[in-house]
Amino acid sequence: MRTMWTALAACAAGFALAVAAQEITFYYPVAVGGPITKIVDQMAADFEKENPGIKVKPVYTGTYQESIVKALTADKAGAPPTIAILLSTDMFTLIDEDAIVPFDDLAASADDKAWMKSFFPAFMANSQTGGKTWGIPFQRSTIVLYWNKELFKEAGLDPNHAPENWKQMLEYARKLTKRDASGNVSQWGVQIPSSGFPYWLFQGLTTPNGVELMNSAGNETYFDKPAVVGALAFWVDLGRKYKVMPSGVVEWGTTPKDFFEKKIAMMWTTTGNLTNVKNNAKFDFGVAMLPAEKRRGSPTGGGNFYVFKKAPKDQQLAAVRFAKWMTTPERAAQWGIDTGYVAVRPDAWQTAKMQEYVKSFPVAAVARDQLQYSVAELSTHDNQRVTKALNDGIQAALTGAKTPEQGMKDAQAEAARILRSYRR
């Protein structure tokens, strides 16, 4: 803390300005249930109390999509927020718009460097490119498998063990699918949602199949590799061939409800739903890592802190201080407990509060244990457009409009066309 103060004092002196009242604007989205705005406002107030001279103005900006629209529009109008939480996958977009500064330029002391190294490496994969750190992990998540222990027992399966690999998941799902004489299904074995952002759940299949979807420079994609096509074929077959999952596109938003209604025995969804499931499932449930194929694996997701370039330097420094304060082990732990997000640094899991929480609710640690196998969420230059090309290909295959080969070939061709100008 002391080094921080000296650094800040030095800078303030350099600007020949008293650090009387720095005001920083802080945009944040809400993507999960719960009284998030109240928690954030409280955190900002606590920060102000401990850091006289800095005022934080938290601004709730809607969903992630609305937040990036607001932040970039404000930036184009010349009045961006000082700091904002936006999707980790928006990194390349923000860099291409020349909207953000890397943290390395603002936080260069030994203490700062240690801070930037204190996060889980899996989360940093979406926060760094070209040797610089552009985002600081804050509300991060990953995909896990939830299963209904009661339905497992009914089907004669061990209620305490989730499927370990794809073969087992299929075998369990077959036993868990209930059909009447005329073929109508009253209960599905497994459900992987595919509306909105199917690419993310798809990464929960491609990663175990031993393949990554893009390079870390974000200017090349590998959608047409055989392992990617194979992963998609497996997803399509679950619905169309083996008939253990609803066929067609499955809605993301209603999937937890399907699970509560016992219409599905296993579901894939974000760890961000953990608190929701805990409060609403009227049966014993389990949480497990995604099943393995060639290896284990799942993509990370969620939001990072970004500092905006057009903000004055002393405000940027105050914003870094705020980000640092928000991600101390204790606060990261508390934020994880309050929301269901994965606490972003290993030492947060060593705090007394977190250890007590994990003891009373052991499944909270599953996401953490999965992180060692996790990879970066799909993120490239012109990210949303490339992502849409992949989404369209996946949905075309799931609805039977194209074969998995054709869907991925078209998606790759489109992505290559979009990315060609970033490869020069």
Added chain:
Amino acid sequence: MSRNAIHGWLLLLPAAALLALFTHWPVVGTLWDSFHATTRAGKPGPFVGLENYQVMVSDEVFWRSLTNNLWYALGTIPVSIALALLMALWVNSAMRGRTWLRMAFFTPTVLPMIAVANIWLFFFTPQYGLLEQVTTALGMSSRNWLGDPETALACVMVVAIWKEAGFFMIFYLAALQSIAPSLAEAAAIEGASRSYYFRRVVFPLLMPTTLFVLVNAVINSFRLVDHIVVMTKGGPNNATSLLLFHIYQVGFSFWDTGYAAALTVVLLAILAAAAIGQFVFLDKRVHYQ
């Protein structure tokens, strides 16, 4: 210029100024932007002529959105107008509880589209959704309504019709109440049947309202996309992508504002053509009293 003319222009000025500032100027700006590449990282895009329009010709999602939108318009406009008229005739008749009925029909209009879409999302949910409970009770097999490209567009059309019909009903109801009861009495004395009276008297008298409602319905069929965002996000595989939704995606997800401007120009041209067509061709068949 005479004093009167000056007075007239002065009275028009505030409205004209606002219209020019918030409608005409942005239209010109959009047209201008559509001939330029997208502004990236603060550097203004260079003049590219018709390139954005060439991109459009080869943009499959654009063509898909356009055809979707035409089907959407074709499906929602006649049905919602017919339903509105039917409901208006019903709640215009003397009967008990008609205030409640009117309110019930009008309720969908009052609700925000986002809320409506979230409710309908659960109506369409496979297995336990309202629609599924009805169809399975009738012995039909279960369907994934919003997840199947064959049914998804029809589903979002149903939501739009449900939302719009009540709104149009209000206009028809107001028009029906302004028809003098003496006309009905005269028709009854002449021995005209009810259907003849409706066809030759009521319907022609409602024509101005029908034109107004039609113009609104056409505009709405290109303008209302809130429920698409909530229910399908244009999926599955662009089966429910409408023109304005595509523009939003290009403009605010892809940040390709130059291309989005070109798409907007096309949307404007379509709407202008529709409005001109309606006024020029239909106006002749409309009787104003």
